[in-house]
Structures are given as structure tokens and as C-alpha cells.
Amino acid sequence: MSRRIPLLSIALVGVLCAACAAPPSSAAPSMRVLVRFQTDVIGDDAGLVRALERETGAAVAYETSVAADRHVYRLACPAGDDGCARSLARIGAMPGVAAVTPDVLRSHR
């Protein structure tokens, strides 16, 4: 019994993580965010992406990088987080994160 629970847990986590690592659903509200970390990190590191997902409850996909400490992610924010404001706030509060801003679309003038 004591052996089954951990195995079940691992399996469950695996299933859940498979779901959250999937590309953001097109149905969910999604947005690109630019995260500045306090140190240089590997932006597309799977552990880092999972950590962002755990914190926000959003599906997170790495998009691109701006600098070694600045990376871009697409969040498919969970239901009830219209505009992803709550997800952004949660990322901003994560240890190791210096700042998070929406990745705004700009156009020529």
C-alpha cells in the first residue's frame, strides 16, 4: 500500500504535467508575457516552464528570448483569469522573477 501511493502520485503528476505541458488551447484566453529573471536562466528549460505552470495554473509555452535573463512565454490562462491578470501577478511574485510584463503588440506609425 505504502508503495502504491507514491506510484499513483507519480503517475498522476505525470498525467497532469502532460496536460499542462501541451500547447495552449486555442479556446483558452492566451497572451504572451515577457519575464525578467533575477539571474540568467535557460528560458526553454522544461523544469522552468513546469514551475511557471504550477504557479499560475495556466498552460505555458516558451516562445522566444530577449536576453539571457529575459524570456517570453505564452500563457493559456485558466478559466476565471480573464486577461491573465492573476497569472501575471503570480509569476511576478515567484522567487527568482524580477519583473513580468505583457508582451504588447506594437505597430508602425
Added chain:
Amino acid sequence: MKFSIWLWVGLSLPLLGMNVAAAAVDDAATRVIVKFRAEASALRQASAADQASLLGRRAGLNLRALSGPAPDMRVFLAEGAGADDTLRLLAAQPEVEYALPDRMRYIRAMPNDAMFPGQWYLRAAQPAAINMEAAWDIGRGDNGTVVAVIDTGVRPDHPDLAGKLVAGYDFISNAALAADGDGRDADPSDPGDYIDAAARANSALVAVCGSGALFWDQPSSWHGTRVAGLIAAATDNGVGVAGAGWNLRVMPLRALGKCGGFDSDILAAMRWAAGLEVPGLPLNPTPARVINLSLGAPGTCTSAYTDTIPELTARGVLVVASAGNANGAVESPANCPGVLAVGGLRNVGTKVGYSSFGPEIGVSAPAGNCVTTGIGEPCLFSLDTTTNLGSTTPGLNGYTDQFTQANYGTSFSAPLVAATAGLMFDRNAGLTPAQVINLIKANARAFPVEAGLPTCPSTNVNSQCNCTTTTCGAGMLDARAALAAVTPSGNGGNGGGGGGGGGGAFDAGGLLGLFGLLGIAWLAGRRRD
């Protein structure tokens, strides 16, 4: 041998001293053109030396007669008073109709580009024109300083741009937005940013742009090609337009796609332009000194920009951005600290209706205005530049004009400032971005006041107003004045001529003196032998 050296040194010192003294005398003397009154027949008929003697005695000046450009005129070299007093003292003499400074004039650098006569904004006849034609007498970017254009990319095969580009990059990370089949890549060519039914049917593009941005069909803008041409179209090549920066070079960085571009791609391009590291990309081999951002969106400046701009400034890179076309608050990133924000002027120097305005603007420049509004009437003050004539994918390369391809927007005022800044860095690479901003502001011309027009921020029905320094920046860009205020660096080589002033004259004298000394030393050696 010893004798030769001592003779050489002994002769050198007094001669060098004479050379310096001569330069100092010339600096203190004033060249004056004096016109004699018609009734001063005795003085007019006197010899040049007598004219100098008589007038000098009466005015209390030491005059030396030089040329006589007309029977009733004489040029004097005057000593004994400052320039203003010299003119006043001579003008006060009863025989003198007027006394004027005999100023140095310089050859105007008039490029032979076919469309240059219509490039009103580079010249001086219109109040808002930036006086660039005169600036070219001082510097033409002969060191090839690089201005980065972060925009839609360029048409690299445009004959007025092909030889003016340094290697760029395509920073658009989203393939749907990029519309060139992939994300970031080394090709900054502009494939066209048109919107059509196929774009509306592209779910990946709709997810990025939103359906509203794709609602109407839109032809390709070739925006980056337009901006690049304003900065550095090939100049004096007999073809098309002249670029404001003459010999400056453009680094095309593509960050705007079908419906715009993300901050993250713009910021990555800004970093790369400055020679900073961007993960996954090679370092830029030819970093820019100026970055032109003819782009924006409403809103405050985000920390993503306030983090990045100081990094660029620390590397000596100036960011120039257009204020926006919303007749409202200055858009972002133009409103970010450290950015030189540029507002838009009509040809007469008042705020053009569409230009955004506010205290963040550093300087204003022509942005293009039409004056005429009837169907089929020309857009009289369009800013002619390079473009492509394809309505969707690239077609023939061409130029904007007053008719079907009119060109206006604060997008096009910013490049005029970016080119001016590029020429300033080219003249003195040791300048900091803050110094360039200060010099551009300090040498801007005062805004005119048009009777009957409200003072900004109040506007008339066309959203026009008389600019103030709190709404449109320090004044109207004056490229000549800004460039003249730059002390050339020792390794200058900007080749424009005329900018060296007294320093240049002294150097020439020193060289002549040195040649003279070498000649004397050679003679001394000959005599000893």
C-alpha cells in the same frame, strides 16, 4: 649634423611663434565690407591705403585695405575692437552707408538625385524643413556610422538602398506574424504586410492579431523601406531620392509583421543592434549608434523598456522614436526615459493634426502634410522616400510621391532626427546619447506662431495647434545647427569641410610652418655641407 639640428631648432621656435601669432592676429581681426555713400566722392576716389588710413583714424581702428568688390565698396581687415564694435564704429562714419561682416561662405552640397528638388523637408525654404542641405557642408556620414531601423524589414534590392545596408536580422518569433514561413532568421527582407481574406482565415494569425486588426484588406506598407530611405537612401547617385544621412548606413531589423510586432522582438532587436547578446543569435558584427523606432502603441512605458534602454545608453546607443499618430498622449516606447521622442510638424512648423504630443517629446520635425484635401489633388508636403510598388508581395521598387503614394506620419519625422543623430556620431564618435539629445534640443529652432491657431494642447478642428516646448519638444529640428555644434573628433574624417573653423585654419598654418621649417633645415644642411 649638430649644427643643423641646432639651427633647425633655433629657427623653428621663432617661426612657430610667428605662426601662432599670425593666427591669433587673424582671429582678433574682423573682415568688414564697407559701402561708401554716393556723396563721399573724395573717399571713394582715394587710394585703398588712404581709405584705410582716413577711416581708421576717424573710427579709432587699425584698418588694412583688402579687396574692392565694387567702385563704392572696400573690404578692410580691422583691428582694435571686437567685431560688433568694429561694425558700429565704421557704420557711424558719415561717408559710410553700411558696414557688414565679410563672412565665410561654403560650397553647398547639392546632391544630384533626381527627386532631390522635391525633398522640401531636407532643405530650408519651408519653416519646418530641417536644413539638412546646409548640414551636409559640415558632415555627410563619411565614416559610415550605422543607424538601425527596427521595422517591417526592407526591400534589399531597392536600387537606392542596396549599397547602403549592413547585415540585419529578422526578429519576428511568431511564424504567422512573420509571414515568411518561419520565426527568427537572418533575412530581414520585407515580404509584405498586406491583409487579405487569407490572413483572416489564418487562425494562428487571428490568435495573435485579433480579428479586428484583420477586418479590412490592407495593402503592404513597405514601411521599413520608407524609413530606411529617409535615413540613408543612396545620395548623389543621380537616382531617386537623397537620404538625410548621405553616407550613413542602415541596419535593417525586422520586428513588425502582418499586424505589428511584439515588444519582445523589438527589444531583442534593440539589444542586438547595440551589440548586446541575444540568446541563440550570433553577435552583431556592426553595432549601430542610433536605433530608429517608427512604431508604438498607446500606454505607459513598461519595465521591459526601462530595463533595456539604459543598457543601450551605456553602450553609447541612442534610441529615437516617433510620438504616435493619435493626436493624443505620446505613445510607448517614445514615452520611455532616455528615448528621444519626435513629434510631427506641418511644413509651416505648427503641429500636424495627427501627431501625438506631450512633455515627453524632445524635438519635432516634418512628418508630412497635404494641405489640399480634394479628391485627386496632390499631397503637397509628402515626404518623398523609397518604397515598393507591390500592393501585396514585392513588386517593382519605386518612390513615394504626392499622388498615389503619399508619405506622412510621425514614423517619418523620427528618421530625420535619427539621421541627424547619426551624422553627429559620425562627426564625433565619442559623443554620448545624452550629449546628442542635448545638442539637438539646444540647437532646435523656435516654433513659429500662426495667427488664429490655438496653442497646444488646445487644437483646432483639424487637430492643429501652435507648438510649445511642453507639447512638441525643444523646437524644430535644425540639422545644420546641431551638426555645427559637434566638435569633430580627432579621428574624424567626416570630410564635409567647413566645420573645422578656426581650428582647421590654425592646423593648416601649422602645416605650412612645418613645411617652411623643413625647407630651412634642408637649406641649412646644404649650407653646412
